[in-house]
Amino acid sequence: MLEDLNYLIQLQEIDLRIKEQELAQEQYPAAVEKLTKQIAHTAAALDEIKGKLLEAENDKKNWEDQVVKAHLGLEKSQERLNSIRTNREYDAVHAEIEAQKSIINSAEQRRNNLVNEIEALQKSVAEHQAELDRIKAENEPQINGLQQKIGAIDSTIVAINKEREAVIPKIGRHIFRQYELIRSRRKSGRVISTVTNNRTCTICYKVLEPQFYNEIRKGSKVILCQSCGSIMIWNPGESNGA
Numbered sequence: 001m002l003e004d005l006n007y008l009i010q011l012q013e014i015d016l017r018i019k020e021q022e023l024a025q026e027q028y029p030a031a032v033e034k035l036t037k038q039i040a041h042t043a044a045a046l047d048e049i050k051g052k053l054l055e056a057e058n059d060k061k062n063w064e065d066q067v068v069k070a071h072l073g074l075e076k077s078q079e080r081l082n083s084i085r086t087n088r089e090y091d092a093v094h095a096e097i098e099a100q101k102s103i104i105n106s107a108e109q110r111r112n113n114l115v116n117e118i119e120a121l122q123k124s125v126a127e128h129q130a131e132l133d134r135i136k137a138e139n140e141p142q143i144n145g146l147q148q149k150i151g152a153i154d155s156t157i158v159a160i161n162k163e164r165e166a167v168i169p170k171i172g173r174h175i176f177r178q179y180e181l182i183r184s185r186r187k188s189g190r191v192i193s194t195v196t197n198n199r200t201c202t203i204c205y206k207v208l209e210p211q212f213y214n215e216i217r218k219g220s221k222v223i224l225c226q227s228c229g230s231i232m233i234w235n236p237g238e239s240n241g242a
């Protein structure tokens, strides 16, 4: 029985190592996701500004086309002035000329405003691009590092599981089942309470009664903590000479 208990302590140590790897396996992908989202968020902001810039450039082109068109109309109207015969005709052509001049004025005004807007947007694109480059340079190596760790966790767990499989046959079936049952109910994965000279359960810290404590020291049978139900084992590291 004593031998069983020693292997049970080994099993607990192995299981806690697996637990630690599994915890990392849970946490690393979330960290990768956070870093990836940060890049995507910055890239989306850059795309939005680029979209606005493209729109402003198209608008500017439209107003420039309108200016050209109005200039052509203006030239035609001015040519017509030469062949005018009546005052009524003269007034009509003059009205046309005024209208075209007004179109040219407002279109040029809109176009000039857009030139300023485009300049500001180009500056903003450059700033967002620099921010994206900076975040990529910062996050991408971290993402790669985490992904390598995630990849290594699987093989680490496989290796620890081999240790586990080697220890299990050395433990009695009954006591192993008891261990597994308690372990399945515990989030911490801690099943074994190693008792030392301070006479307390190392899991729930209950102080042990002398008779109970003496039985644990003997290690002749499986004893569960009366308070938390952990398997109590005299700590072999402390047992020599104690």
Ligand SMILES: [Zn+2]
Pocket (backbone or CB within 6 Å): 193, 201, 202, 203, 204, 205, 206, 225, 226, 227, 228, 229, 230
């Ligand atoms: Zn306890």
